[in-house]
Amino acid sequence: MLSIGKLSEAAGVKVPTIRYYEQIGLLPEAGRSTGNQRLYGPAARDRLAFIRHARDLGFPLDAIRDLLGLSDRPDQPCAAVDSIAKAQLLAVEGRIARLMALKSELERMITQCAGGSVADCRVIECLxxxxxxxxxxxxDLAEVSE
Structure with a gap:
């Protein structure tokens, strides 16, 4: 059994994040020691690793909740899982397209800047x-950079 601190180290997730995931139901509530310390088994560690990896891939928490629910029923067809993954791929492709447009616009602004005074600066003018x-x-690109 792992304490919350040991689970945090093992999974590379901060303690408050683990508590949050418990609070919102992504992780089941931990058992408690006689001293009322949270204790986690291998299943909690594996579930937390799943959540962290899904977050690293950009899946929103609602999608992760759905994926966890599906993974808890391994005998079901994986069409729903594929659908969630495809939706995430489309979201990533949309963000990439917006970032490419942003990159293009920044490059254009910089190229058009004559390097004179700020009063004549094309970057300042465009901004x-x-x-x-x-x-x-x-x-919505501000969301990508936050």
């Missing part, structure tokens, strides 16, 4: 008004 941009690089 001052989205109308100077040639692409709709999207306002």
């Amino acid at each position: 001052g008004s989205h109308a100077h941009c040639t692409t709709d690089h999207g306002r």
Whole structure:
């Protein structure tokens, strides 16, 4: 049995994250020692590793919840799992397309800058008004960088 600290080390996940995952039901509530310390077995460690890997791949928590539910029923067809993974791939491809548009716009702004004074700076001018941009690089790109 692992304490929450040992589980944290084993899975590479911070203790507050483990508590949060318990709170939202991604991890089952831990058993307790006689001293009321949380204790976790190998199944909790494996489930936490699954969650962490899914998060590393960008899956949202709701999708992870669905995937965990499906993995708890291994006799079911994997079509639902495939559907969730395909939806995540489409989301990643969308973010990549928005990032490429952002990259293109930044490159264009920098290329058009004559290197003179700030008063004549094309970068400052473009940042001052989205109308100077040639692409709709999207306002939701701030989400990608946060």
